[in-house]
Amino acid sequence: MENLSRKERDKIRHKKEILSEALNLFAEKGFHSVSMQDIAAGAGFGVGTLYNFFQSKEQLFEDLMNDCAEKIYQVLCPILVGDLPEEAKLRLFINSHKKLAEDNIKFIKLYVSEYGTLTIVNGRSQKSNDIKAAIHSNLLEIIQTGISKNVFRQVDSEIVVLSLMATLQAFIMESSKVYNELKVRNGLMQIEQFFFSMLLNVS
Amino acid sequence: MENLSRKERDKIRHKKEILSEALNLFAEKGFHSVSMQDIAAGAGFGVGTLYNFFQSKEQLFEDLMNDCAEKIYQVLCPILVGDLPEEAKLRLFINSHKKLAEDNIKFIKLYVSEYGTLTIVNGRSQKSNDIKAAIHSNLLEIIQTGISKNVFRQVDSEIVVLSLMATLQAFIMESSKVYNELKVRNGLMQIEQFFFSMLLNVS
DNA sequence: ACTTTTACTGAATTAGTATTCATAATATGA
DNA sequence: TCATATTATGAATACTAATTCAGTAAAAGT
Numbered sequence: 001m002e003n004l005s006r007k008e009r010d011k012i013r014h015k016k017e018i019l020s021e022a023l024n025l026f027a028e029k030g031f032h033s034v035s036m037q038d039i040a041a042g043a044g045f046g047v048g049t050l051y052n053f054f055q056s057k058e059q060l061f062e063d064l065m066n067d068c069a070e071k072i073y074q075v076l077c078p079i080l081v082g083d084l085p086e087e088a089k090l091r092l093f094i095n096s097h098k099k100l101a102e103d104n105i106k107f108i109k110l111y112v113s114e115y116g117t118l119t120i121v122n123g124r125s126q127k128s129n130d131i132k133a134a135i136h137s138n139l140l141e142i143i144q145t146g147i148s149k150n151v152f153r154q155v156d157s158e159i160v161v162l163s164l165m166a167t168l169q170a171f172i173m174e175s176s177k178v179y180n181e182l183k184v185r186n187g188l189m190q191i192e193q194f195f196f197s198m199l200l201n202v203s
Numbered sequence: 204m205e206n207l208s209r210k211e212r213d214k215i216r217h218k219k220e221i222l223s224e225a226l227n228l229f230a231e232k233g234f235h236s237v238s239m240q241d242i243a244a245g246a247g248f249g250v251g252t253l254y255n256f257f258q259s260k261e262q263l264f265e266d267l268m269n270d271c272a273e274k275i276y277q278v279l280c281p282i283l284v285g286d287l288p289e290e291a292k293l294r295l296f297i298n299s300h301k302k303l304a305e306d307n308i309k310f311i312k313l314y315v316s317e318y319g320t321l322t323i324v325n326g327r328s329q330k331s332n333d334i335k336a337a338i339h340s341n342l343l344e345i346i347q348t349g350i351s352k353n354v355f356r357q358v359d360s361e362i363v364v365l366s367l368m369a370t371l372q373a374f375i376m377e378s379s380k381v382y383n384e385l386k387v388r389n390g391l392m393q394i395e396q397f398f399f400s401m402l403l404n405v406s
Numbered sequence: 407a408c409t410t411t412t413a414c415t416g417a418a419t420t421a422g423t424a425t426t427c428a429t430a431a432t433a434t435g436a
Numbered sequence: 437t438c439a440t441a442t443t444a445t446g447a448a449t450a451c452t453a454a455t456t457c458a459g460t461a462a463a464a465g466t
Binding site for chain 1: 442443444445446
Binding site: 032155156159162163165166167169170171187190191194198 | 235358359362363365366368369370372373374377390393394397400401
């Protein structure tokens, strides 16, 4: 990172500026209502410059999605693959969505508005799809392990994972309309409580 | 209905044919990847004809959404406003999604792909938004009444409704990829069981 | 039969915007 | 300082697709 020339660092910064402006505009208006002219003007570059960084508008969009998906992955995956007990992992997973909601509202808006849902694998961006699939399969394994260890009840793990992901997504979408820290923390607590009341074995 | 001239009935049929083809194409490719030419060709009319029925492509799309939303409303709302006990209403509501999945896969695909989610009020079509809001508020009331009657536990009703709607939506989306009657019935049963294990007071 | 009305048609118009590319500005290193 | 390389520019181009409209066809009325 530090052994790059000023020029190279500038280039990276410029690319980031363009992506950042693109995210703002796409999240606000959607892919098709934002022109390359809009992005260029917003970022303070000429249109031609965008094409020095991205092959096409489509490519720019995909790079943006990959970027954002990567950030989300960095938050969620370490939790799921760590070696905490299943119950703790799941609680942490749910509550880490507070950080996601804070940092990635724009991306989440964009993602859901362009792709429909975070729970289904069907987007344009390969990386996003991979990440969703990874989270899905990690969650599934956690639930199944929990069941086999008798920490969790005998539930249909597929449905639980589907429901949890869908609920968190809908909640974050809802929160992203008007962000309110207290409400988010509280809502996630309710979601946690709610899922565990269903999952936990009465001991 | 029956006291219309042949011509009038033809016109209505033609409109339906156009909407039906539009639904097929939009569901498959999304709004922006389908041209009026495509729809016209698919329905066997000239492009100009579409403009005798619809003011614009945007208007055609909205009419289509309203149409479909109305159908869904006709399935779900009678259940929620009937005078069954809360528990029965909720069980019926969940399981009636089987019929929805069967009849409206294309619409649901389209709707979710264009609007992001069924749980959030934010679409282009006023009617769809009204319907979602109506379902949401009916569900909310059912849960709250159930709680006050001590049939349901003290839960956060907002979160339960959010989660239920999100779960059902995600499940139907998932099912719409490859429809399988048994899987749908089974999944809905799991969802029912899952939500009631959380909701019902141990009596 | 013929006049009028209604419905359909699709080539032509129009509008918007993604992309290109010749040129200008700037940075680098000799 | 100057030659070279890199990066930025935005008017011009090319393309896509929504919309129009003058003309055709069919049906209804007389």
